[in-house]
Structure formats: C-alpha cells, structure tokens
Amino acid sequence: xxxxxLFDILADESRRKLILLLFNGGEQCxxxxxxxxxxxxxxxxxxxAVMREAGLVTARRExxxxxxxxxxxxxxxxxxxxxxxxxxYPEVEAPGAACETPHTLEPAMKTVLILCTGNSxxxxxGEALINHDLTGRVRALSAxxxxxxxxxxxxxxxxxxxxxxxxxxxxxxxxxxxxxxIDLVVSVCDNAKESxxxxxxxxxSIHLPFHDPHGEPLESFIRVRDDIRxxxxxxxxxxxxx
Numbered sequence: 001x002x003x004x005x006l007f008d009i010l011a012d013e014s015r016r017k018l019i020l021l022l023f024n025g026g027e028q029c030x031x032x033x034x035x036x037x038x039x040x041x042x043x044x045x046x047x048x049a050v051m052r053e054a055g056l057v058t059a060r061r062e063x064x065x066x067x068x069x070x071x072x073x074x075x076x077x078x079x080x081x082x083x084x085x086x087x088x089y090p091e092v093e094a095p096g097a098a099c100e101t102p103h104t105l106e107p108a109m110k111t112v113l114i115l116c117t118g119n120s121x122x123x124x125x126g127e128a129l130i131n132h133d134l135t136g137r138v139r140a141l142s143a144x145x146x147x148x149x150x151x152x153x154x155x156x157x158x159x160x161x162x163x164x165x166x167x168x169x170x171x172x173x174x175x176x177x178x179x180x181x182i183d184l185v186v187s188v189c190d191n192a193k194e195s196x197x198x199x200x201x202x203x204x205s206i207h208l209p210f211h212d213p214h215g216e217p218l219e220s221f222i223r224v225r226d227d228i229r230x231x232x233x234x235x236x237x238x239x240x241x242x
Contacts, residue, residue, distance in 0.1 A: 006078060009054055014039055015047045016085065019056060019070070023082045027069035029062075041109065042131050045139045046168050053176050061181050109139045110183040110240045114232075117191045119144025119171040121152040122210045122224065125159060126188060129229050130236060132164045137242055141180065145191070147171035154213060154221035162225060184239050186232065208235055 010016050017037055022028060034044035048068055051057045056078070057068050070079075114126035123142035130140035148171050156166050185205040189212065210227055213220035236242075 005054055009051060018047055019051060020086055022068060022070050027067050030066045042135050042139055050168060109137060111139045111181055112184045112236055113182045114140060114142040115174060115185055115187045116189040117145050118148040120148040121155045121214060122188045124151050124169050125155050125225050125228050126232050128159050128164050128166060128169060133233050138236060141177060143172045143174035143177050145174055147173050152214060154218055157218060158221040158225040206239055208232060
C-alpha cells in the first residue's frame with residue numbers, strides 16, 4: 001500500500017464513509033454498510049471490492065452475507081490517516097452488529113466474474129451492463145489474464161451513450177480476484193478461456209465469445225455492446241437460475 005493509492009481510493013466520498021464505518025465499528029455486514037450510507041448494494045459492494053483489492057479491508061462470508069473489516073495487516077500509517085480523517089465526518093457512526101433477518105432484506109447477490117485477456121473492452125462492458133441491468137440481483141466483476149493499462153475509450157463511450165455508469169471501471173488482473181466468492185465465471189474471448197486460472201474452490205464457468213472491436217470505429221463498440229446485452233445478460237440469468 002502506498003500513499004498515492006490510498007488517497008486515490010479515499011478521493012471518493014462513499015469509499016471514505018464506508019471505510020470510516022469499519023474504522024468506527026469493527027467488522028460489519030454489507031447489509032448494514034449500504035443501509036447506513038443509503039446507497040445501492042451493488043455500489044457498496046463495488047467500492048468494497050476496490051478497497052479489498054488494495055489491501056484496506058478483508059472479507060468473509062457468513063450465510064448469505066459478506067462481512068467486512070479493516071485489514072489488520074494494514075500499515076500503521078494508514079490507520080493514522082483514517083484516524084485523522086474521522087474528525088471530518090462526525091456523522092458517520094457505526095451501525096449495529098447484528099444482521100437483519102432475511103425476510104426484511106434481499107438475499108445476498110450472486111457474483112459473476114467476466115474474464116477476457118486484456119480486460120479493456122468486452123469484459124468491462126459486460127461488467128457494467130450486468131451491474132446496470134441486474135442491479136440488486138447480480139454483482140459483476142471483470143478481470144484479464146494479461147490486463148491492459150486502461151479501458152478502451154470506445155467501450156467507455158458506448159456505455160455512456162447507453163446511459164450505463166462507467167464509474168470504477170479499470171483493468172484488473174484475475175489473480176487479484178482469486179479469493180473472491182465467485183458464483184460464475186464467464187469467459188468472453190477464446191484466449192481467456194484457454195488460460196483461465198484455477199480458483200481455490202470449484203466455480204461454474206461458461207464461454208460466450210464476442211467480437212473484439214479494438215481499433216475499429218465507435219459503431220463497432222456499440223454493436224458489441226448491444227450483442228453483450230442481448231446474449232450475456234440472459235446467459236447469466238439462466239446459469240444462475242435467477
């Protein structure tokens with residue numbers, strides 16, 4: 001963990017408040033975290049995934065819910081930064097420790113990993129579209145076996161034109177996600193299918209390839225976006241029996 005990464009993460013107000021909830025209250029169920037901040041569960045889960053990948057928080061599953069806490073191996077200077085930051089958010093109080101009963105909250109969402117080689121286009125559009133179209137039912141992550149430095153501009157623009165959020169989209173190495181609780185892996189390019197890593201526990205996987213529009217006009221990205229929406233969303237719903 002370096003200072004630049006920490007302050008990049010804390011630049012987002014929702015992430016600042018999430019980590020302060022954990023700082024003030026210890027381990028918390030995700031159901032309390034998103035309720036306390038009055039934000040959608042998918043958004044809270046995406047922010048927590050970013051912080052988990054950075055080593056700020058750890059997670060464990062209890063029944064249908066994920067529980068998060070500050071990483072006890074976080075450098076001491078990180079704790080000092082959070083302690084100093086806490087004074088600026090007196091309204092952030094720790095929620096209760098007990099989870100609400102299942103009949104008062106939606107069940108925990110399934111998690112889908114969209115996998116390709118560079119994680120710069122097709123898998124990123126798949127992640128964004130699933131999180132948009134299946135909000136509250138599925139949490140999507142994406143990763144690459146050889147991630148590129150940035151998400152393709154054409155993919156970002158195609159999503160923007162469809163009214164789909166591109167917040168928090170960035171290339172990720174699949175090795176960073178091997179400890180996530182994944183319910184389904186979808187490979188969207190042939191190379192990723194061949195080099196799919198071995199997960200710590202059995203995970204169902206399907207292969208659904210899409211055309212790679214890199215280097216082509218925006219219209220190609222839009223066609224791929226629409227193809228992903230038309231085929232990937234139903235495939236995920238069917239595979240997870242939603």
